[in-house]
Amino acid sequence: MRSLQVIASLLAIPVIACSDTLGPSGDPIALSHDISVDQLGQALDTAPGRVEIKLERGTLVAREVEIKTADEMSDEESVRGAVTAVSASDASGTLTFDIGGLEITFASSARFRDGDGDLTITEFAASIQAALDGGFQPSVRAKRPAPAEPQAPDVATFEATDLRIQDGLESPKLELNVDADNYEANGAPPPEAWLRVLGLAIEIRSSTEIKADDDRNDEAEVRGIVASVDVDGRSVTLESGTVILVPEQGAFEDEGEGDDDEHLVSLAAVAQALADGLTVKAEAEGAVQSTDPLTIAAREVEFEIAGQGGEDDDEDDDGQGQNGVIEFERQVQSADVAAGTFVLTNGTVVQLTDSTVIEIEGDLMTLQAVADALATGAIVRAEGRATVESSGPPATLLALKVKWEVDD
Numbered sequence: 369m370r371s372l373q374v375i376a377s378l379l380a381i382p383v384i385a386c387s388d389t390l391g392p393s394g395d396p397i398a399l400s401h402d403i404s405v406d407q408l409g410q411a412l413d414t415a416p417g418r419v420e421i422k423l424e425r426g427t428l429v430a431r432e433v434e435i436k437t438a439d440e441m442s443d444e445e446s447v448r449g450a451v452t453a454v455s456a457s458d459a460s461g462t463l464t465f466d467i468g469g470l471e472i473t474f475a476s477s478a479r480f481r482d483g484d485g486d487l488t489i490t491e492f493a494a495s496i497q498a499a500l501d502g503g504f505q506p507s508v509r510a511k512r513p514a515p516a517e518p519q520a521p522d523v524a525t526f527e528a529t530d531l532r533i534q535d536g537l538e539s540p541k542l543e544l545n546v547d548a549d550n551y552e553a554n555g556a557p558p559p560e561a562w563l564r565v566l567g568l569a570i571e572i573r574s575s576t577e578i579k580a581d582d583d584r585n586d587e588a589e590v591r592g593i594v595a596s597v598d599v600d601g602r603s604v605t606l607e608s609g610t611v612i613l614v615p616e617q618g619a620f621e622d623e624g625e626g627d628d629d630e631h632l633v634s635l636a637a638v639a640q641a642l643a644d645g646l647t648v649k650a651e652a653e654g655a656v657q658s659t660d661p662l663t664i665a666a667r668e669v670e671f672e673i674a675g676q677g678g679e680d681d682d683e684d685d686d687g688q689g690q691n692g693v694i695e696f697e698r699q700v701q702s703a704d705v706a707a708g709t710f711v712l713t714n715g716t717v718v719q720l721t722d723s724t725v726i727e728i729e730g731d732l733m734t735l736q737a738v739a740d741a742l743a744t745g746a747i748v749r750a751e752g753r754a755t756v757e758s759s760g761p762p763a764t765l766l767a768l769k770v771k772w773e774v775d776d
Contacts, residue, residue, distance in 0.1 A: 403435075403580050405560045405572055407615045409551050410602075410665060411435060411580065414613070414657035416518050416547040418443070421563060421570055423540040425450075428468050429571045433563065434579040441545050445514050447472060447526060447566075449540035450505040456493035463496070463508060463531075467540050468568045472510045474528045482533040495533060507534035518545040524567030542566075580655070588656050588664050593697055594648040594671065595714075597639045604638065604650060604671075607699070611663040612652045632671040645716035645756070645763020647674040647696045696765060697751035700772070703739040710738060710750065715762040718754065718770070727752075727771035738772050747775040 418436040453464040480492035499506040510528035559571035592606035604612045654664035674695035703710040708720040752770035
């Protein structure tokens with residue numbers, strides 16, 4: 369069968385079946401890859417990140433936005449741009465940048481430099497003023513220690529501890545830690561979205577190049593049973609707690625016509641299958657956005673209704689074949705021994721019949737044993753094959769075969 373941080377690698381990598389853990393991906397490639405504006409928003413919604421924003425000179429329009437690697441969030445934040453005004457005393461001062469009129473403050477304890485070496489606060493301010501008086505707006509890079517948490521988008525303060533007059537005219541650039549509060553999608557573009565930082569609204573347009581560093585996006589392959597789906601939020605949660613973000617419809621894997629597998633190719637279809645009481649299996653490859661819980665932004669994802677298609681379904685032990693037979697696999701919520709039923713955590717009712725086969729490989733051999741185990745607080749999982757008696761909700765299945773196991 370891609371780490372939102374979804375996102376970065378657009379290279380096709382074959383799926384390696386594994387459980388809900390990070391899969392081996394080899395050494396990271398020291399390259400960045402293009403991502404969409406939606407993927408940028410989802411990445412920041414999942415976890416804070418360091419962004420590098422390059423602006424078109426004299427505007428608040430981003431020509432490039434890049435999500436840096438997570439370990440860069442501890443580096444100093446910086447602002448670089450042309451200075452339009454300076455004011456300073458022996459103790460402190462202010463620089464005004466040609467970046468929406470952004471003002472950066474500094475104290476005499478800051479470090480001041482130019483191409484020839486260190487300066488005093490007085491020498492620094494005088495050098496800036498001399499350039500302005502000569503009709504030239506000098507470029508200055510200002511740095512400060514990274515805050516413990518990303519600064520609120522409407523807070524415009526930036527007190528620099530390190531300032532350097534650049535030798536040439538540099539393009540404006542911001543390097544800041546941001547999170548979901550700093551990102552705002554635009555429902556009626558243009559622009560496509562805004563990054564709100566330091567009291568500024570940076571426009572992200574269709575022409576903006578958006579990238580993500582590979583080191584932030586370690587590759588992972590996951591598989592498991594779908595527990596829930598958020599269609600509007602474009603995410604799926606597996607029973608293990610792993611979250612799969614599906615930023616693009618094109619991420620869905622479709623086996624095409626003539627294949628026996630029944631693949632669901634929309635999140636709405638996955639939600640409907642769950643509502644019908646069906647068990648849906650997921651396999652996905654994507655960029656890791658966070659590890660607690662494991663969250664990946666899917667580059668490729670495949671959803672399949674358990675028991676519909678596949679090599680194991682050509683013929684089963686009960687002679688049912690694949691006609692009307694589905695598979696189920698889920699934690700047991702409750703058991704009613706008198707009624708001969710048990711309820712799965714998705715609400716599906718499984719009815720035992722006189723012909724139901726209880727698999728001897730399981731930990732529990734009777735419904736009474738299941739009820740007793742649940743009463744002690746044990747986690748019991750059921751898997752098996754059944755026909756659909758009623759699609760509900762809640763759905764009712766007639767069990768052909770069942771195996772109960774107690775999780776350690």
